[in-house]
Amino acid sequence: MNAVRELGVIDRLAGGLRRSPHQLNRRHESDAELLRLPGSEAILALTTDAVVEEIATGLYQDPWLIGWMAVTVNASDLAAVGADPLGILLSVTLPHDAPRELLAGLRRGFGDAADAHGLPVLGGDTNRGAALAVAGAAAGWVSGGRPLTRCGARPGDRLFASGPLGLGAAFAFNRLVSRAGDVAFHPLARLVEGQVLRSYASCGMDTSDGLITTLDELARRNACGFSIPGPIERILHPDALRVAAGADLPPWLTLAGPHGEFELAFSVSPDQGDALLDAAAANGWVPIELGTVTEAPGVVHLGDQPIDTTRLRNLFDDVGANVEEYVRAVRRSGG
């Protein structure tokens, strides 16, 4: 498979650094870092994720949503390893002229998301800078059994998502390009679902950058491909269908990133499929079956269409993070 630009940056920043003897995962192998605590059977899950571009581009404007998302993006990483949430730290960079209403809105967003996810705010750090930015760092806990990782999918496994997809891109398209009514967006990380999946799934990852990026990453980690039979509409969120129809976009393009919807995508071996569906039902949850894990490394089919996942994943960076350019380029991909 071709190189992913973002992974190249990460490798240049982290390549060759000494590893912790307690760390269970290698780089890119899981959504959160996994550490066996010295002298303990328990596994600590640690992750950091920041809300920066979403503010700079105007995608998140409401301080409440910025606060909500700073917590949720980190909770989603804990969900994708099946961890119980312990707490979150928030590093907030504020402009010098930050009004009180901004602070109050952020606090309400932090608090509402912390309560909704059972992920209390433990502390943080404030800085002064030219632009508002919030970096979170969350800790979770896997107290028995193995955590979920991106590794373990095998050809023949069934591929699922925790819920309908495309809402993240639809929200972004509607906000930044062509406003056609409101698209409600305040996702809840799939923590309960992740804890169920730990016992059944062969691999998992969140869709924080959209399903296509998730499949590209899972294909790399597992040297596999994916096939998702059409019609693709069956796996899409109603608002994704509505926004795509209104803008005359092929609906599957709402699966392209870089802004996703924070569902979980996961694979399950055929003999675990029914047990997973039973456990999900017992938790009041119905996974959406996407398709299957296939043998050809890096080959992803949506409906009958082969998708160049690497190209789509690099596209936002290739156009210099220019949203208008990106949408034009994605439209061209849509034929």
Next chain:
Amino acid sequence: MNAVRELGVIDRLAGGLRRSPHQLNRRHESDAELLRLPGSEAILALTTDAVVEEIATGLYQDPWLIGWMAVTVNASDLAAVGADPLGILLSVTLPHDAPRELLAGLRRGFGDAADAHGLPVLGGDTNRGAALAVAGAAAGWVSGGRPLTRCGARPGDRLFASGPLGLGAAFAFNRLVSRAGDVAFHPLARLVEGQVLRSYASCGMDTSDGLITTLDELARRNACGFSIPGPIERILHPDALRVAAGADLPPWLTLAGPHGEFELAFSVSPDQGDALLDAAAANGWVPIELGTVTEAPGVVHLGDQPIDTTRLRNLFDDVGANVEEYVRAVRRSGG
């Protein structure tokens, strides 16, 4: 005592948020957040600290130093609670045109500081933004006994620092205001010292914002004052003395923030003083005795001079983080 502007911002961002039942410290009570892990005797220490203003003002220009400090500022918070280091996450915001040499310099700084502190880089996150910024989040571990906190000082306790002070401000003054030769600055967080202190000190905190801010904070937490007999030169780093002499500044002004030197300041009850000094010596380390904890809340004396610690702590923010203005205002404080 009067209000500290930075604490006001933190309280507006975090006030009223639900606490974790596992968290041992309250807000502002320790340099790192302390969590009793469910079903365990061990205490997890978590902290986040970012390098933002130091880059924006030009204080840190060398990518290696930026990388080194992003790790060290977080290691220093772990040191101040006496934790064993577990690892660190790094959230890096890069400008779009970041050259390869910037990435390579950051990586060397991250790696050198991670190795020097035994605090391996576990993972991280990259974002694109207008300005370079690095937020770190570190985890540590207190496996037996109690962690060190900012609370517990009593009048009559002896006050120490882990090493000579004033280097952080001297480096900043020399870099930003009046360059008079080089001032070497690549501090090592006092992790070993903090682990020794856990058994002996009544309170502790790092001097990441300069000693005066540290004493202001410890005075608030313990409703006490501090008296540091002169001559103040005896507690200052040789480079702090040199920079102050070259710029005709009163030497004690190198104890004002907002850029400190990442030593630990701590108090010890009189009956523990000798045991502490013995334990320090056994670790090849000689604490510097600063003075004593006094009764009058918030009253800090340096030599014979009472210091308005709150005013000095607010000053950088009061002048809108303008470095030239700040130095003029600090000079006026120096009489």
